[in-house]
Amino acid sequence: MELDASPLALPFPDMPPISGVTLRVALARYKNWDRADLTYAELAECTAVAGVFTQSACASSEVELGREQVKQGRARALIVNAGNSNAFTGYRGREAVDQIRAQVAEHLGCGTDQVFVSSTGVIGVSLPKDKARAGVAAALIAEPCNWEDAARAIGTTDTFAKGAHTSAMLGGTRVELVGFIKGSGMIAPDMATMLGYIFTDAAIEPGFLQELLTQANRQTFSCITVDGDTSTSDTVLAFATGAAGNAPLASFDDPGADAFAAALTDLCRQLAQLVVRDGEGASKFIAIRVSGAVSDDSAHRIALSVANSPLVKTAIAGEDANWGRVVMAVGKAGEPADRDKLSIAFGGIWTAKNGLPVEGYDEAPVAAHLKGKEIDISIELGLGEGHATVWTCDLTHGYISINADYRS
C-alpha cells in the first residue's frame, strides 16, 4: 500500500551538516521494496551519547541493548533497520543484532558497545541475518548522503520525511542541533516515541546529555499520542560529537548550558509534533491545553485522557464542537476535577464555563476554527496551578483503512 502524504505534512527543512557525523544508506530489502531501508551514521571518536527508550515490558533486543550501551556514554556508529522491528524474536533476534554490531565495530576498530542498532517494522519476524550482513556491508562503503535521505530510509508507514533543526550559543560558540524521526502509528507517550535521532556538534559530557535528554523527553515526546498504543521499539538517541569546540558542558553551572537545554527541548518538540502530523489517517493536528489542575502531573494525565479518547478524536474529525465528550474524557481520567468549576474552549472561545454551557455563545468562529487543520482545545479546571499541553491528531476512516483493511 502506497500512502499519500499526510495533509498535515511539512516540507523537510534545510539542515546543516554536523561535523563528526557522516550518513550513508543502503538497500537491505527487509521488505519487498526498492527503497533504502538501512541507515548508517558514522560518528567521530569520543562522541557522547544519551538515550530514552520505550517502557514496554516486551521491548526488542535492540532496546534492551541500547539501554545498557548508553550507560558507557560513547558512540561511534548507529545502524537503523526499517521494515522489521525484530521485536519478540527471542535469541534469534538477538543474534542478528550482535552480528551487526560486530560487523560495524570491526570496520571502525571500536568496541561493539559503541555501535547502536535500532529496528522498526513488523513484530515477531527475526531480522534476516543474510540481508542484514549484505546491507551493512553496502552501507559501510556507500557514498555519504544527506539528512533527508536518512530520514526517508528509517521510515515505514510514514508518509513524509521528518527532520528538524535549531542552534544555540554556548558562550561564544555557535552549536547546531539537528534531528530526524519516524513514526505514525503505535504512538503513545510515557516513553521516547518510535525512532528519533538527534545530532549536535556541541561538546557535552554524556551524563549531562542524558539528563538534558530525559528532561526534554518529558516535555515533548511524552506529550504526544496518536492511538495510545506504545511500541516495543521506541528509541530516541542523542549524539554530541564535540566538533564545535565549545568548552564542554557538564552541568547547568556551565555557560551556555541553559541555552543548549532550551535548544534541545525545542528540537525534541519539533520532532515530536512531526510524528503527530504523520499520525495514521490524521486530518487535524490537535493541541490540548489543561490548566487549573491540582498539579502538572495531574494536568498531563487529564490532557492524555482527552487526547486518547476515541469519541473526542472522532468529534474533531467530524468538525463537531462536542465539548460534552471533552467533559466525559476529563471525568474518566481518574484525576481531581470538579464538574461545577470546569470550563472548555475551542480555538480560544469558551463553550462551557464553570460547569454550564455558555448561553448564546457565537458558534460561527468555533465552527470556522474546527474546519481548519490546527485545532486548539483548552480545559480550565479551576482547582490549582497545574498545567500541561499534549499534542494529538484526529481519528478518521484513514486510521481504520491503514490498520484493518490492509493486512500487515
Add this chain to the structure above:
Amino acid sequence: MELDASPLALPFPDMPPISGVTLRVALARYKNWDRADLTYAELAECTAVAGVFTQSACASSEVELGREQVKQGRARALIVNAGNSNAFTGYRGREAVDQIRAQVAEHLGCGTDQVFVSSTGVIGVSLPKDKARAGVAAALIAEPCNWEDAARAIGTTDTFAKGAHTSAMLGGTRVELVGFIKGSGMIAPDMATMLGYIFTDAAIEPGFLQELLTQANRQTFSCITVDGDTSTSDTVLAFATGAAGNAPLASFDDPGADAFAAALTDLCRQLAQLVVRDGEGASKFIAIRVSGAVSDDSAHRIALSVANSPLVKTAIAGEDANWGRVVMAVGKAGEPADRDKLSIAFGGIWTAKNGLPVEGYDEAPVAAHLKGKEIDISIELGLGEGHATVWTCDLTHGYISINADYRS
C-alpha cells in the same frame, strides 16, 4: 441516522413478569423522534434496591442523587429518560430531576428518595422540564407494557433491545431475575456501564443486595469495553420486590444465597455481553482471556490493555492474526510481563509460545476462526496464577461513521 441492527445482535428473550414490578412507557419527545423515550417502572412497597454507578468525576445529577438514594435501601419507582443525559447542566439539570422525583412521589404517596431517575443521551443540554412533566404525567397513567417495550424505550444509539433472564432456587422457592440494559458507545470498565436495570421477585435485604451487585459488577460490567471511554451517566440498579415469598436473604449464611449470587452474576454477564454485541460499529465479539499473571488484578489490567488497543481491534476487524499487536498491548500495560515467557493463541491455536513465533503453525484454522463473529484471544504470561477475562468488540469504519461523519 437510523442504524441497522448490529450483526452481533441477539433476539430479545422470553422474560417472565416479576411480581411487584409494573412497566409503562411514554413519549416525552426529548429528541425529534416518534418513539417512546420515557420509561416508568412502578415497584411494590418495600422493594429493596442496590446500585453501582460511574466513577466519573463529572457525573450527572442523576448519578449523584442515585449514589445517595441507594443508601436508604428502598425504592418505589424508576424513571429513565432517553435522548438527553442531563449531564454537565449544573443547577438547571438538578431542578429537572427534582421535579420528576416530586411528581412521581406525589402520585405514589412515597418519599422522593424512593424515586430513582436516570437519563442518557447528549451531554450538556438541560433536560427540558416541560417535556419531562408532560412525559411523566403520560407515563403514570399509561397502559402497562412488557420488558421489550421498556428495553427499547431506554435506548439511544442502541441498534437492538437488550434483555436477559435467569432464575435461582432459594431453599424451596424459585425466584426470577430479569434485566434490561442500553449502551453501545462511551463504554469502558471500572464502573457499572451505561444504564442497566435488574428486577427480581426474591426477598433480600438491601445491604446484602448491594454486596452481591458490587461483587457481580466486578466480574461482568467491569470486564467489558467498547472504546475505553467512560460515560458520565453509567448506572446499574437492582430491585428486589420480595414477592416470591422466600425467607429473606441477609448474608451468605442464608440458604440459597450462593445460588442467588451465582444467578445475579450470570444475569449481569449476559447483560454486559449484550452491550458489547451492540458496540458502535462492531462486527466481531472478542473474548480476551489472560492467565499466568502475577495476580487477578494484573491479569485484568493486561486484558483491558489488549481490549482497548486500537491496533488490536483494527487487526481483528481486518481478520488478521496479528499477534505482534497483542504483544505490544501486553507490553504497554504497565504490569509484570516477561517477553520470553509470553504465549498467545487465537481460537485456541498457539501462534507464539515462550517469546517466539511457533514455527510452521497451521494458519488455516486460525484464519477460519478470525472469519467468524466470535473471536477468542488467549494470553498466557507464565508468571503466576492470576487470570481474567474481558469482552470487547472490533474497531471498524462503522465506529468512525457513527461518531465522526454524523453530528451529534
